[in-house]
Amino acid sequence: MRPSFFIISISIWSLIMTTDAGATTAERNYKTYCVQCHGLDGRGNGINVTDMSTQPRNHTDAKEMSARTDEELFKVIKEGGQAIKKSVLMPPWSSTLSNEEINDLVKYLHTLCKC
Amino acid sequence: MTSHSTKKHSKTLWAILIATASMNTPVHAENTGKSILDQQCVSCHTLSLTTPQTVEQLWESKGPDLSSAGVKYKSEWMTNWLQKPVRIRPAGNFYANHIKTGEKSDVIDKATLVDHPKLSSNDAKLVVDELMTLKHNQQLVKQGDYQPGTISMTLGEMMFDKFKGCLACHQIEPGYGGLSGPEVYTAANRLQEDYLISFLRNPQAWEPKNIMPNKNLKEIDLQKLVHYLRALSKEDFK
Numbered sequence: 001m002r003p004s005f006f007i008i009s010i011s012i013w014s015l016i017m018t019t020d021a022g023a024t025t026a027e028r029n030y031k032t033y034c035v036q037c038h039g040l041d042g043r044g045n046g047i048n049v050t051d052m053s054t055q056p057r058n059h060t061d062a063k064e065m066s067a068r069t070d071e072e073l074f075k076v077i078k079e080g081g082q083a084i085k086k087s088v089l090m091p092p093w094s095s096t097l098s099n100e101e102i103n104d105l106v107k108y109l110h111t112l113c114k115c
Numbered sequence: 116m117t118s119h120s121t122k123k124h125s126k127t128l129w130a131i132l133i134a135t136a137s138m139n140t141p142v143h144a145e146n147t148g149k150s151i152l153d154q155q156c157v158s159c160h161t162l163s164l165t166t167p168q169t170v171e172q173l174w175e176s177k178g179p180d181l182s183s184a185g186v187k188y189k190s191e192w193m194t195n196w197l198q199k200p201v202r203i204r205p206a207g208n209f210y211a212n213h214i215k216t217g218e219k220s221d222v223i224d225k226a227t228l229v230d231h232p233k234l235s236s237n238d239a240k241l242v243v244d245e246l247m248t249l250k251h252n253q254q255l256v257k258q259g260d261y262q263p264g265t266i267s268m269t270l271g272e273m274m275f276d277k278f279k280g281c282l283a284c285h286q287i288e289p290g291y292g293g294l295s296g297p298e299v300y301t302a303a304n305r306l307q308e309d310y311l312i313s314f315l316r317n318p319q320a321w322e323p324k325n326i327m328p329n330k331n332l333k334e335i336d337l338q339k340l341v342h343y344l345r346a347l348s349k350e351d352f353k
């Protein structure tokens with residue numbers, strides 16, 4: 001095997017592994033912190049919703065989710081609903097999740113809405 | 116050997132046998148708070164600092180970490196609760212282990228919830244005396260941090276719901292509020308006020324992966340929230 005080919009193979013493999021790890025962590029974090037309000041299926045119908053004055057976002061709704069930029073999604077997860085003039089019921093997760101974990105969650109949301 | 120000497124030896128032998136037997140006779144050891152905790156509680160609770168540090172550990176946890184029980188709980192409440200335990204967290208210790216999809220929304224999977232064992236009055240007192248000596252995170256609690264005061268129920272509820280959004284996860288009366296977190300209408304009966312201030316100020320200092328978010332509350336709001344929790348705890352919801 002030529003050295004250049006070997007280095008490229010290793011780089012691609014590392015990239016795949018990193019992406020996989022990020023996706024796994026994001027799914028784990030989503031199931032830990034988000035489903036309580038956004039639901040096991042991400043449709044905005046978690047166990048907490050019954051008495052909520054504002055219903056959580058349906059993450060599987062491509063139309064609604066496409067209306068938000070990745071920057072907005074990052075901001076609302078990190079700083080909470082009020083940071084983008086949305087509900088106070090969405091809390092800030094900046095003390096719980098790292099920026100990298102939040103970025104991975106933004107990517108995970110795209111898989112839920114298929115958008 | 117004379118018969119006199121044989122008798123003497125025989126007496127000595129009996130004395131040794133009796134002494135040895137009495138030493139080996141199993142004596143029913145008295146329960147202590149520590150022995151009860153070690154035998155009955157550690158399968159679900161941690162007593163030294165192994166509070167969930169990772170998300171994986173959070174999923175595996177079966178009961179609250181008790182390593183700081185002495186600076187967290189009120190002993191009188193705990194003594195009574197251990198004799199008549201009732202569920203404080205509607206969806207169990209970690210909600211995500213106890214939910215399933217429902218017709219309109221996700222629901223609590225009640226079949227997966229386990230009731231807390233009951234202790235006798237004596238055992239409860241022994242256990243609580245021992246628990247009150249566990250103060251792992253003592254440095255996080257400042258004695259006198261909570262300054263007693265009052266807030267009207269209306270303003271307290273507005274703050275809890277509209278201004279801070281806590282109602283999303285917590286019930287403020289039986290059957291009203293979110294289900295993933297512990298009920299808060301009994302919080303001030305259960306928890307020491309200085310602990311409440313410390314936990315609300317920075318939940319992650321207590322448990323890094325706790326599902327309670329840090330709302331970055333101002334000091335004045337921390338005090339007001341605990342005033343509200345104290346007012347709630349005096350309500351009769353029966």
